[in-house]
Amino acid sequence: MPEEEKLLTEAIRQSTTWLRGCRSLTDAQSDIKNSDRNRVAVSLFHLAMEHHSSILxxxxxxxxxxxxxxxxxxxxxxxxxxxxxxxATQKEIAHFLANNQPPKIEQLIINIESLPVFENGSLSRFKKKIWKISCDFNHGGYAQISWRLSGNKIVSDFGDEQIIMLLNIANTFTLQTVTELSVLAESEDMAQKVKAIHEEEFGSKHSSSVI
Structure with a gap:
């Protein structure tokens, strides 16, 4: 097996093990306080993890x-x-539930980065870095097209390095998601366990509470 293929196989294995460990923590969480805010937030975090599973x-x-x-x-x-x-205010949550119209993502990030834990701006920098190409992939733009044209053939021509990068991004957002869930659940135990699982799989240099 070529070296790059081995790296991709290992990246898929790591991501699978990591996500399974995260699910073992989140599925066991049953004492989150019942409110519209918490139900909506938990549903969105659950969706984010489901997207990671689908990417895998x-x-x-x-x-x-x-x-x-x-x-x-x-x-x-x-x-x-x-x-x-x-x-979000209670009015904004009610509006979201009634009309499915949250503010634009730029405004959401501005609101989030007004909080001390996110004030270093890493979330907005990361969004700026990947947003254009992620929209391109999402809507069938040039990036999707260019990686399907190889000479006179139409094939999927993604490199292993690009797939590994994608998995690393998905892994990072799952770390962020479960860390945020631990705050919502007021569970320091959950926060410590997810950090330990991440360090065991990827090493301490990749562990961070912010992107």
Whole structure:
């Protein structure tokens, strides 16, 4: 097996083990306080993790274009969840539930980064870095097209390095998501366990509470 293929196989294994460990923590969480805010936020975080699971499945089955298209969905579910959990007023939550119209993602990030834990601006920098290409993948733009044209053939021509990068992004957002869930659940035990699982799989240099 070529070296790059081995690296991709290992990246898929790591991501699978990591997500399974996260689910073991979140599925066991049953004492979150009942409120519209918490129900909506938890639902969005659950959706973000489901997108990660789908990215993994698509990567295993080599449906790489569809896998890349989901990274924007994972990012948006996470950001909306954080905004609902930490920033939204009761009126804004009610409006979201009635009309399905949250503020634009730029405004959500501005609100989120007004909070001390996010004030370093890393979330907005990361969004700026990947947003254009993630929208391109999501809507069938040039990036999707260019990785399907090889000479006179139309094939999926994604490199292993790109797939590994995608998995690393999905892994990071799942770390952020479960960390945020631990805050919502007021569970320091959950926060410590998710950090330990992440360090065991990826090493301490990749562990961070902010992107």
């Amino acid at each position: 499945h698509l990567a295993r089955t080599k449906h790489y274009g569809s896998a890349f298209a989901l990274i924007r969905s994972q990012l948006e579910a996470y950001i909306r969840g954080v905004w609902i959990h930490r920033c």
